[in-house]
Amino acid sequence: MSKINSFVVVLALLLVAVMPFSVMAQEELTIQGSSTVLPIAQKAAEVYMEQNSDVNISVRGGGSGNGIAALIDGAVDIADASRFVKQAEVQAAVENGIYPVPHRVAMDGIAVVVNPANSVEELSLEDIKSIYTGEATNWSEFGGPDMEIVVVSRDSSSGTFEVFNEITLGKERLTKAALLQASNGAVAGVVSDTEGAIGYVGLGYLSDSLKAVKVNGVLPSNATVASGEFPIARPLFMFTDGWPEGLTARFINFILSAEGQALVKEQGFVPLH
Amino acid sequence: MENKLTKRKAVEKIVFSILGLLMLSSIAVLGVIIFFIFKRGLGVISWEFLTSMPKNGMTEGGILPAIVGSFYLVSGAILVATPLGVFAAIYMTEYAKKGKLIRIIRIGVNNLAGVPSVVFGLFGLSIFVKYLNFGVSILSGALTLAIVILPTIIRASEEALMSVPDEYRSSSLALGATKWQTIKNVVLPAALPGILTGCILGVGRVAGETAPIIFTAATFFSMRLPNSVFSEVMALPYNIYALVATGTFPQKQIPIAYGTAVVLLVLVLLINLVAIFMRIKFSKKNTN
């Protein structure tokens, strides 16, 4: 019997341990969505939480579709997205009594990148299309070495994928041979490791281990994205349910402030002002 | 004749050596995996890594919220699954007569054990997160994990209860105790070490489960510890996956993933070792 009792005591102790140790009242904010916007949201959340100790902000990635779906379900306060909300999503939202309101937080260009060992310097939007549909399979077709093209793409949950798709592929389908990666970082990793690879990443992810190609003769940079010259560019959004109030409003205002936009620039994106 | 005998002996020796070699390589695999994870991750581990919050978008700082999150999820799952599993096992060993009913229950347990972990995740998402509206939270995650380990706990408890000698039961009943009194005061205490071993194995299994919590509990980045059962949490296994597969700054985040992997691996292997020792000790005691 005493054994049983001690078993019960152990269980009870565990139960107490499971009880939250901080009962302090905290304001909660949950953010979910685009992995492109993720660094901005994370950094902003971090700085904001340092300034306001009574606030708890939880940030998750998973893709734009993911974030907007969560907003539609009422599961998050802010949905990060690297694309605009789709008609079908607005409909689903309204059916759930949710009114997605977009807030533009930054500009981003999608750089098309190849391995630094690749001699190809420039591709047209048409070239990119034929590579990503699987029509063209060798770099020699574009003045490069005789080498198989390894197509690297983001997976379909990513807003970067959808924007890239819309601008370069139109209605055509991505080749099934494409390696689908879950993040900008993963795409950058594969392209920098693989000689024949081509991929696309946000401007913030350009580094020495990747080579950005000119698209239609324009090299991606903050200036060419801000001026609209670079063809594969898009605004980044945070969506809220209705016009934001309370903590959500304060947080969005923080990102749009000069301090917040400085963080945007620090993370490698193009600030709004 | 002599020749044939030595040939037979030689063949036997060769076959046995090949078998031995295959077995040794199976063990070596475990060594190789542990070695590489430790080699790459051990350098990251420090007191600060274990006890501080992540910084700069999970590129610096520690993994305290993931450790705490995993602790909550695992404790919650065990708290729910243990009584459920032990009571189920008591019925199966002490009350049910051999026959159709027990056969059906056992098929249920076996099949539940075989359900792929991602399917548990979908179930948790649909029932706990959406239908019961617990949201992505510790509660949803712990309940999902509890179902994942239920079969482990039922089987271990069943085995422990069955290993209690029948004389215990008959002497208690002979002294006038009711069946439930016998179970409560005689059988359960005798089976307790075995049941505990099962729970410990359950802890080890559940601490490493990732797929069931992706949609039900886990979050990538949090700078505060959870403050209610409805908070979403970071968790050790999900942290590894998120950093490696979806991390945005691989150069800085992959070392943290290795560090997290070392923490998780040490935890899980220790838990397994404890369970093994308990099992050995317990089985010795019973045979004596």
Add this chain to the structure above:
Amino acid sequence: MLNWKTKEKIIKNILLFFAFSSILFLTGIIIVLFKEGAPIFSKVGILEFLFTSDWYPTYDPPGYGIFNLLSGSIVVTIGAMVIAVPFGVASAIHIAYILPKKFKNIVKPTIEMLAGVPSVIYGLFGMKILGPFLREVFGLPTGLTALNAMIMLGIMALPTIVSLAEDAITAVPQNFRDASLALGANRLETMFRVILPTASSGIVTAVILGMGRAIGETMTVLMVAGGASLFPSNILKPVRPMTATIAAEMGEAPVGSEHYQALFGIAIILFLITLIFNIFADFAQQRFKKKVSGE
């Protein structure tokens, strides 16, 4: 105060309820899967869903053919078994039959520890260590391939197979062995002609359960299989097994959308496959029990 007999009865019924919990959850899972996933079968057609290979769930018009995903899962599982069965069964025989008892108590738990290593750690190993190694060796664009997934899943299925197959071999009654040896067979002949045939259905159970573990494994294949929805005609190319598809895409699919239903549809197929495996394993187990009890 309750009469003790009524009290006993109440307790018995409460326990019976708990005993049914597994079946309750299993039924719950089936209901949830079909409720959420069945609509896709009527929209797309079950044959089209299973046997066409355009998986483009977010396009307009969408494609919901899982043939490449299904074959990816099957090929990877078969490959894993090709690796795990020889190693697993050989280890089991060695442990049960050749190894001295005192080593057995060390070796078996050590291999069983492989089962304790979390799948995400196997994934990390496969992705960051085995992947680059395979890329070098075969000169591939990427090491995240079907082969990588086969190796990792093979390792993961190993402890299941070793542990259960060893139990089966040990369960062969001692007098079977003694009789064979007394008739002049040596230990090797006894092993092949008496022990293994007797233990065979137990070993089959072990292999089927190992297969179930491999086909349902999620995190490892998500991390190491590469994720391209190609037909697995070359094991040095990436594949996208069913479990990886569900885990990678579930988060993005709005509840109730076609994509969401299609992912639950995949889960139904996956669940049915593992269910069949489990029923087979159970069947083989029953046969084995009869055999060693000497009927």
